[in-house]
Amino acid sequence: MxxxxxxxxxxxxxxxxxxxxxxxxxxxxxxxGLIARTFFLGILAILPALIMESVLSLFNGVLPRILLNxxxxxxxxxxxxxxxxxxxxRGYSARRSGFDEITDGIVYAVTAGLGFAFYENMMYxxxxxxxxxxxxxxxxxxxxLHALSSGFMGYYIGKSYFGNSSYFGRGLMAAVLIHGMYDxxxxxxxxxxxxxxxxxxxxxxxxxxxMKKAQAEDRxxxxx
Numbered sequence: 655m656x657x658x659x660x661x662x663x664x665x666x667x668x669x670x671x672x673x674x675x676x677x678x679x680x681x682x683x684x685x686x687g688l689i690a691r692t693f694f695l696g697i698l699a700i701l702p703a704l705i706m707e708s709v710l711s712l713f714n715g716v717l718p719r720i721l722l723n724x725x726x727x728x729x730x731x732x733x734x735x736x737x738x739x740x741x742x743x744r745g746y747s748a749r750r751s752g753f754d755e756i757t758d759g760i761v762y763a764v765t766a767g768l769g770f771a772f773y774e775n776m777m778y779x780x781x782x783x784x785x786x787x788x789x790x791x792x793x794x795x796x797x798x799l800h801a802l803s804s805g806f807m808g809y810y811i812g813k814s815y816f817g818n819s820s821y822f823g824r825g826l827m828a829a830v831l832i833h834g835m836y837d838x839x840x841x842x843x844x845x846x847x848x849x850x851x852x853x854x855x856x857x858x859x860x861x862x863x864x865m866k867k868a869q870a871e872d873r874x875x876x877x878x
Contacts, residue, residue: 660785664775667793668693668768671801675764678862681869681878684761685752692747692762696769699738700777703770706734723841728834732803735770736829739804740822742766743811755877757868759812760805760861767804771797795850802857803832809864816877832857 672693676684710730717725740763747753747762775797779788810825839849872878 660776660779660789663786663789663793664772664779667797668772671798672765672768675761675801675805675865678865679757679761681757681872682755684758685750688747688750688752688762689765692742692765693769693772695742695746696739696766697773699742699766699770700773702741703734703738706737707731710734723838724834727837727841728830731837732830732834733826735800736803736807736826736833739763739766739770739800740807740811740826740829742769743808744822748811748815753815755868755872756809756812756816756875757865757872757878759810759815760808760865760868763804763808763811764801767800768797770804771800774800795854798854798858799833799836799850802854802861803829803836805861806832806857806864809868812868813871816872816875 672689676689707730710725713725714722743759743762743766747766748759752758753762771792775789775792778792779785782788807825807829810821810828813819813821814825836850836853839845839853840847869878
């Protein structure tokens with residue numbers, strides 16, 4: 655029963671956000687199987703991310719204290735986690751026939767990010783006496799963060815597959831900057847944690863506008 659509650663409360667915010675993005679992807683319905691497998695691979699991506707984060711954390715002892723928060727926010731968390739989510743989309747989702755629009759870059763990157771966030775939430779809450787509180791708080795903050803940072807990256811992944819240039823580096827940089835800003839606020843003793851709320855509120859409409867832009871580009875290219 656405990657694990658069912660844990661999994662349910664972890665999965666619910668991811669499911670809600672995923673449904674929002676799938677509904678906005680109105681031009682062409684995505685294969686449910688590919689969405690499910692991308693979500694599952696996002697969960698599995700936790701393992702290589704943890705390995706990379708453990709390796710980078712070995713540098714803690716040699717870095718000046720003033721740089722530690724920046725290092726952990728942008729490199730240990732931001733770079734490692736966004737890199738494995740990009741790997742899921744590029745290595746699996748984008749190689750399937752269902753990935754056939756620029757907009758799909760956003761949809762599948764968001765899906766991978768939500769899979770990652772789902773299991774990460776379970777890890778944070780497992781064994782805690784405040785399990786429900788942790789899951790509710792992270793469901794309103796961390797889960798959207800993973801969807802948003804990966805979504806911006808996904809736009810550039812889509813552009814790279816259906817454009818004339820490679821934007822993979824630009825996409826990864828955008829995701830790392832967003833993820834890093836969020837974590838830097840959380841890690842820094844000088845900044846109030848509530849600052850993550852305006853950050854998320856700014857990012858949501860920007861990503862939705864970027865999704866509309868991708869849909870317009872898909873129509874122009876005859877992909878939809």
